[in-house]
Amino acid sequence: MNWQLMWDSLPRMLGGLSLTLQLIVGSLALGALVAFGVALLRLSGNRVVETLAAAYVFLFRGTPLLVQIFLVYYGLGQFEFIRESILWPFLREPYWCAILALTLNTGAYTSEVLRGAILSVPQGQVEAARACGMSRALAFRRIVLPVAIRQMLPAYGNEVILMVKATSLASTITLMEVTGIARRMIAQTFAVFELFIVAGAIYLVLNFVATRLIKFAEWRLTPYLRARA
Known part of the structure; x- marks a missing residue:
């Protein structure tokens, strides 16, 4: 075991930490927006829309x-209409290709977590909100969504950990994040x-920080946790 080499390599690898954090934060933020939209589509009641949303989830959860x-990186550039579109300046860059792929992947997983959390909200709370005169949209915003977010946090924490580790795959398309520098x-x-x-x-340190957050x-x-503390 070459301890000196390990110590000397640490500053150089930390130089790729900024890019790693950009991939994590960017993909999780955009993925959350995608997940919210897909979860609403899955719960919309429209069979066509639900089928399309379910197909997206199945595709990105079922493939590596x-x-x-x-x-995304090698395949999209083969289509001429993409190369001639306004998106090409972004899609020809490995950074944005990695962000896009990570976003679509985590969006599919997170949408299922959010959908399950929304469905688990007790119906009695929704009925009580409606009885108080809240509209369906207001009840969703003030009652259903806050409760669902609290309930989904443990499962979503697992998705965050997986995405932290998944950013290492960006090194396969020439990005010099932590794993790319190590390679x-x-x-x-x-x-x-x-x-x-x-x-x-x-x-490991990144995931420790993520779990603490x-x-x-x-x-x-969670009010009862604060009261107990």
Whole structure:
């Protein structure tokens, strides 16, 4: 075990941390918007819309994320109408291709978590809100959605952890985030074991921070936990 190499490689790998964080935050934020829209479509009652939304979820949950990244990065450029569209300046860049693939993937998973949380809200609370004169939209915004968000946080925390680790796949399309830098250093030093341990430790710290943030959000949104504290 070359401890000196591991220590010396740490600052260089941390140089890719900024890109890793951009991929995490960007994909989770955009994925949350996609998930909210897809979850509403799944609950809309329109059979055609529900079928299309369910097909999207099935497709992105049923295929490997690595395949999705390759299809976005290598595949979209094969279509002439995409190369001639206003989206091409973005889709030809590996950064935006990674963001798009990660967003669509986490959006599919998160939409199912959110849909299940919405369906688990007690119907009595909705009926009480309606009896107080709230419209359906107002009851959803003030009653259903806050309760659903609290209930989905534990499961959503797992999705956040998975997305932190999934950003390492962006290195396969030339992005120099933490794993990309580790792979480049391994090609120079052949120290596979030492350098991947350092990279793994960085992801471990990121996931530790992510779990703490999720627990804090759960505590803030759950009154009885605050009262007990």
